[in-house]
Amino acid sequence: MKQFRITVPASSANMGPGFDSIGLALNRRLTLFVKEQGNWEIKNNSEFLSPVTNYEDNFIYQIAKQTAERHRKILPECKITVDSDIPLARGLGSSASAVMAGVELANQLCNLALTNEQKLQYGTDYEGHPDNVAPALFGGIVITAISNNEIEYVQIPAPGLDVVAYIPSVELKTETARRVLPDSLSRKSAAAASATSNLMLASLLTGNYRLAGTMMECDLFHEPYRAELIPNYQSIKREAKKAEAYGTVISGAGPTMISFIAKGLGERLAKYMSSKFPDYEVATLNIDQDGLQVDQQVHSIKSL
Ligand SMILES: Nc1ncnc2c1ncn2[C@@H]1O[C@H](COP(=O)(O)OP(=O)(O)O)[C@@H](O)[C@H]1O
Numbered sequence: 001m002k003q004f005r006i007t008v009p010a011s012s013a014n015m016g017p018g019f020d021s022i023g024l025a026l027n028r029r030l031t032l033f034v035k036e037q038g039n040w041e042i043k044n045n046s047e048f049l050s051p052v053t054n055y056e057d058n059f060i061y062q063i064a065k066q067t068a069e070r071h072r073k074i075l076p077e078c079k080i081t082v083d084s085d086i087p088l089a090r091g092l093g094s095s096a097s098a099v100m101a102g103v104e105l106a107n108q109l110c111n112l113a114l115t116n117e118q119k120l121q122y123g124t125d126y127e128g129h130p131d132n133v134a135p136a137l138f139g140g141i142v143i144t145a146i147s148n149n150e151i152e153y154v155q156i157p158a159p160g161l162d163v164v165a166y167i168p169s170v171e172l173k174t175e176t177a178r179r180v181l182p183d184s185l186s187r188k189s190a191a192a193a194s195a196t197s198n199l200m201l202a203s204l205l206t207g208n209y210r211l212a213g214t215m216m217e218c219d220l221f222h223e224p225y226r227a228e229l230i231p232n233y234q235s236i237k238r239e240a241k242k243a244e245a246y247g248t249v250i251s252g253a254g255p256t257m258i259s260f261i262a263k264g265l266g267e268r269l270a271k272y273m274s275s276k277f278p279d280y281e282v283a284t285l286n287i288d289q290d291g292l293q294v295d296q297q298v299h300s301i302k303s304l
């Protein structure tokens with residue numbers, strides 16, 4: 001009888017102009033405690049997750065089942081306790097974490113021996129874009145591109161930046177926030193948007209964080225269309241800039257916004273922003289470097 005734990009970080013996609021391509025893992029986690037037993041039982045143990053009435057309706061179970069079926073396997077029955085401190089539909093990659101947890105669940109239960117490339121491919125198939133699933137899987141900041149149906153990726157070194165997130169209490173489904181985007185851009189706009197992204201990434205990699213922040217805030221792919229869906233979009237940017245943030249962008253599809261600021265200044269920024277936006281959860285976060293982890297030594301874990 002198998003017994004193990006799967007844990008997957010949250011993520012923030014886009015970093016402004018890196019739409020559907022750039023994402024970073026954050027130190028909030030979705031954790032599954034899994035024990036094989038003779039019947040299915042899934043229990044959510046988090047204030048962010050609603051109770052599971054029927055295991056077959058559970059999103060993580062459905063992803064695991066589909067993954068097992070891709071390999072003509074049937075999931076063995078088990079008891080799963082789910083814990084999470086990632087709020088849902090806020091632009092912090094909760095669905096990507098759940099997707100990767102489901103892929104790994106099938107991998108472990110059915111002995112699929114999936115490679116990282118397969119996990120990334122499956123996760124992207126389910127999620128629709130690789131920018132959250134890649135950092136959820138690998139940790140750190142990951143740049144992805146889909147080229148000739150293959151997902152290429154590079155994990156870049158962690159920058160010397162603090163990260164502060166402004167999480168409102170309202171939800172915004174990614175699906176809804178994708179619907180406001182145009183289907184096409186003119187050649188001129190596409191060239192300007194990709195130039196902005198290129199320069200953002202080049203300045204991030206060379207430690208020119210001031211320029212990286214400026215370019216983050218010049219996105220042309222999604223922020224201009226989504227701004228009206230994001231509460232306090234302009235005022236959050238303006239106040240964060242006053243408190244020395246290099247750049248403030250929509251996290252994923254929103255409604256959370258996220259600032260990047262020099263190392264050591266995150267706490268001060270968070271305090272300032274909490275005073276300006278008392279209705280928000282203002283969180284100083286770290287870039288998670290571990291990605292998805294599986295722990296087989298969980299015999300003494302209480303949650304089982
Ligand atoms: N742990 C989970 N268990 C079940 N469903 C989840 C879980 N995490 C996310 N989801 C599903 O994903 C949806 C949120 O996904 P999405 O709109 O893409 O926002 P985000 O990924 O930014 O949080 C939730 O409303 C829920 O349906």
Ligand SMILES: N[C@@H](CCOP(=O)(O)O)C(=O)O
Binds near residue numbers: 090093
């Ligand atoms: N590139 C996607 C990212 C969605 O991230 P999420 O955390 O909001 O699911 C987009 O911008 O639509």
